[in-house]
Amino acid sequence: MxxxxxxxxxxxxxxxxxxxxxxxxxxxxxxxxxxxxxxxxxxxxxxxxxxxxxxxxxxxxxxxxxxxxxxxxxxxxxxxxxxxxxxxxxxxxxxxxxxxxxxxxxxxxxxxxxxxxxxxxxxxxxxxxxxxxxxxxxxxxxxxxxxxxxxVMGTGLHGAVLAGVTAGSTVAVIGDGAVGLCAVLGAGAVLGAERVILMSRHQDRAAVGRRFGATDVIAERGEEGIAAVRELTGGLGVRHVVEAVGTPESWSMAVGMARDGGSIGAVGVPHTAPTLPLFQPLVHNLSLSLGIAxxxxxxxxxxxxxxxxxxxxxxxxxxxxxxxxxxxxxxxxxxxxxxxxxxxxx
Ligand SMILES: [Zn+2]
Missing domain, CATH: 3.90.180.10 (Medium-chain alcohol dehydrogenases, catalytic domain)
Structure with missing residues (x-):
């Protein structure tokens, strides 16, 4: 064969x-x-x-x-x-x-x-x-x-589950690869999230994301991306974040855009030695859940x-x-x- x-x-x-x-x-x-x-x-x-x-x-x-x-x-x-x-x-x-x-x-x-x-x-x-x-x-x-x-569908869904998404949730998804896009679909179509914010600066991927139920697409990254998500959520940040990239930059964004008391579900596989920023999650009472799906x-x-x-x-x-x-x-x-x-x- x-x-x-x-x-x-x-x-x-x-x-x-x-x-x-x-x-x-x-x-x-x-x-x-x-x-x-x-x-x-x-x-x-x-x-x-x-x-x-x-x-x-x-x-x-x-x-x-x-x-x-x-x-x-x-x-x-x-x-x-x-x-x-x-x-x-x-x-x-x-x-x-x-x-x-x-x-x-x-x-x-x-x-x-x-x-x-x-x-x-x-x-x-x-x-x-x-x-x-x-x-x-x-x-x-x-x-x-x-x-x-x-x-990818199971992995994206797992990210949304780890982030604690349920019916009516507002969630942000970091990562517009196949897993991030499936996290959008899993959060909305499977778990019933009401608002799904996709971080994406690629037109073709954003288009699939919208088709999968993204209600907002944010092209900015880093501090600008965090500011844009906070602006969409009355300055508070989002209660649920799916991290589907696995880099220090994407983790910083996830921590930065999470609302105090919120949850981050991470399925992005770290390529390098993990450098989790633990001080901010502690101060802001964030729950971090990670896992291979x-x-x-x-x-x-x-x-x-x-x-x-x-x-x-x-x-x-x-x-x-x-x-x-x-x-x-x-x-x-x-x-x-x-x-x-x-x-x-x-
Ligand atoms: Zn077994």
């Missing part, structure tokens, strides 16, 4: 690899129908972190179950399934706490010894705990939305909404390429010419 492999900084290739196959009785083999390039795939592509030559790429994919091990009970061959970016048994203490990303038997697709999502098929460990079958008959038109649910926890609800037609994160994909041209997707995203790339399979 064909799969994307890391070759060197700035170069991802597609080559022949051994076919995905069952290894444990709890495994399933999933034939991939759509895969995506993630912002975190770009770290090694840009040379920010090291990656071995030949490493399998990708952790965002949806597909059809092709084969299941003898102990798999909840999915069957032919099922269309959505796969969270980490697998989990969904039975251990961490999973039962809703932190499936900390599963004691869990792991990440694309790590050494596993199949990556950017390939024709994937061995999925702990299939019963990991895979969520799409309800009903979902046509291809829903594939972009379902693919977004594997990571346990997407598996959110999937059943997200898939119900997507198949019912009440949630559509699909527009985060503005670039569609065949697997063989995956490198063009990385290049476009690294150059910020594309928000997010979807791959079709041969």
């Amino acid at each position: 064909r799969a994307a492999l890391f070759q060197s900084v700035g170069k991802v290739i597609v080559d022949d690899v051994p076919d995905a196959s069952l290894s444990e009785p709890t495994d399933a083999v999933v034939r991939v129908v759509r895969a995506a390039v993630c912002g975190s795939d770009l770290w090694s592509y840009r040379g920010i972190i090291n990656r071995a030559e030949g490493a399998r790429q990708g952790h965002e994919f949806i597909g059809v179950v092709e084969e299941v091990g003898a102990e798999v009970r909840t999915v069957r061959p032919g099922d269309l399934v959505v796969v969270p970016f980490k697998w989990s048994d969904n039975t251990c203490p961490a999973c039962l706490d809703g932190v499936q990303t900390s599963c004691e038997r869990g792991g990440t697709f694309g790590a050494a010894g596993t199949d990556g999502g950017q390939g024709e098929a994937v061995r999925v460990p702990w299939a019963d705990g990991t895979l969520v079958t799409v309800p009903g008959d979902a046509g291809e038109s829903l594939y972009p939305a379902l693919l977004a649910a594997t990571d 346990p997407v598996r926890r959110y999937l059943p609800d997200l898939l119900s909404r997507i198949t019912a037609g009440t949630l559509d994160p699909g527009p985060v994909f503005d670039n569609v390429l065949p697997l063989e041209e995956v490198d063009r997707g990385y290049t476009a995203m690294a150059a910020r010419e594309s928000i997010k790339t979807m791959l079709t399979m041969p």
Whole structure:
């Protein structure tokens, strides 16, 4: 089968690899129908972190179950399934706490010894705990939305949940990448926020943000951005902030625009040693919640909404390429010419 492999900084290739196959009785083999390039795939592509030559790429994919091990009970061959970016048994203490990303038997697709999502098929460990079958008959038109649910939609929603967003909330979202845009959608369409302020200075991203329910878009950054948010909120600042970037600058903005007693939910992954400004949050009684999204926890609800037609994160994909041209997707995203790339399979 064909799969994307890391070759060197700035170069991802597609080559022949051994076919995905069952290894444990709890495994399933999933034939991939759509895969995506993630912002975190770009770290090694840009040379920010090291990656071995030949490493399998990708952790965002949806597909059809092709084969299941003898102990798999909840999915069957032919099922269309959505796969969270980490697998989990969904039975251990961490999973039962809703932190499936900390599963004691869990792991990440694309790590050494596993199949990556950017390939024709994937061995999925702990299939019963990991895979969520799409309800009903979902046509291809829903594939972009379902693919977004594997990571960015769940991650954006998690940011809004961590920020304490509920019905009627006013929330500001820092970050206009796919995760920030999905935080806008999650805050409004899923959690019922009334006012959603998106910090964005890119016209195309702001347009998707408005489509996702942003009521205000602020192009300014830094102190000017903070001042603009405070002006919109009677000088008080916002009670809820989603931080979806992960840089010291974005954290300063989050702290600066939060109302006293407010909450910051952070899902932006820090690229450098964290330098949290802790004095200001202490003085202003801010709650800080951070976390890698346990997407598996959110999937059943997200898939119900997507198949019912009440949630559509699909527009985060503005670039569609065949697997063989995956490198063009990385290049476009690294150059910020594309928000997010979807791959079709041969
Ligand atoms: Zn577990």
